[in-house]
Amino acid sequence: MSTVATRPTVGAVVLTMNDRPEEFPRAMASLLAQEGVDLDVVVVGNGCVPEQVAPGVRTVALAENAGIPEGRNIGAANVTGDYLFFFDNDAILPTADTLARLAAELRSDPALAYAQPRITDPDSGVTLRRWVPRLRASDPERAGIVTVMAEGVVMIRRSAFDAAGGWPGHFFLFHEGIDLAWRLWDQGGTGRYLPRIIVHHPATDPARHATFYRLGARNRVWLARRNLPRLLVPLNLATWILLTLWRTRDRAALRASLAGFGEGLRGGYGERAPMSWRTVVRLTRAGRPPVF
Known part of the structure; x- marks a missing residue:
């Protein structure tokens, strides 16, 4: 007797500030x-009541801007589905099967915790280096296992997301994807970059202010202090500070980075839950030792 496969269930979270x-x-x-896919969508207004929302789409209005990672956590708590899809509100899914293809990857491999599509600028077709979730990012068309994520457009297995505690809400902005990816790996999961599945996103520069x-800089310190074995924390931070001094030519940017570094050292990183040494080895074998 044949059986009919159930459709993947996906909870999609979109943030807006109107x-x-x-x-x-x-x-x-x-x-x-x-x-x-069976799709459940919520739009979270980060410090606003969401506008321009299609009929039937649920909304959550936050009185204040809670930051991107916490806004996504709130959104995730208001959708159902075996998979969570986090979607920037200026991105576009160019084909109607994008989510189904991502979900199929997660369905086919129980150890896969998240699936990362290739992000391209809709006009130029360029994929920025920061959108490729690995150290060797010169070839954006090379698929494979990855240890971080481009958090603005990613699908995550719901059970793995919940077990990892979700996004680090107090980060407010920047590097929350590294934090979550490390914790997903520490649970035994992996991530996969899928360049044949494309999502469009304008190639904007985040370094505007x-x-x-x-x-x-603050969140880099928090990442290390929250997630790494104590022996690796100073190695990670020393590597970061040397790279910052080498790369940063603008004095105002360097002052801001050093101020953030000091802020991170003073505390506020939250509960410390260091990854196992087994995870350190797995991350290193996957091409990204957690000192970088």
């Missing part, structure tokens, strides 16, 4: 047009 009146409707239209440098 500041993208053209991009947001296009993003939502491409999301709601997805086929081959001092907040980028300050929060980026």
Whole structure:
């Protein structure tokens, strides 16, 4: 007797601040047009009541901007599905089977905790280096296992997400994807980069203001202090500070980075839950030792 396979169930989380009146409707239209999955969508207004939301889509309005990772946590708590899809509100799913293809990868491999599509600029077709979740990012078309993620467009197994505790909400912005990926790996999971599955996203520059440098540096310190064995914390931070001094030419940016580094050292990183040495070895074998 034959059986009919059930469709993948996907909970999709989109954040908005009502500041993208053209991009947001296009993003939502491409999301709601997805086929081959049972889709549950929520739009979280980060410090606002969401506008331009299609009928039937649930919304959550936050009185204050809780930051991107906490906004996503709140969204995840308001959707159902075996898989969670986190979707930037200026991205576009160019084909109607994008979510079904990502879900199929997760369904086929129980050890796979998250699936990362290739992100490209819709006009130029360029994939920025920061969108390729590995150290050797010069070839964005090379598929494989990855140890971090581009958190703005990613599908995560719901059970793994919940077991890892979700995104680090107090990070507010930057590097929350590394934190979550490390904890997913520490549970025994893996991540996979799938360049044949494409999502469009405008190639914007996040380094626009001092907040980028300050929060980026602070969260780098928090990453190490939260997640690494004590022996590796100073090695990780020393590597980061040397790379920052080498790469940063703008004095204002360097001052902001050093201020953030000091802020991270003073505390606030939350509960410490260091990964096992087995995870350190797994990450290293996968091409990204956690000192970088």
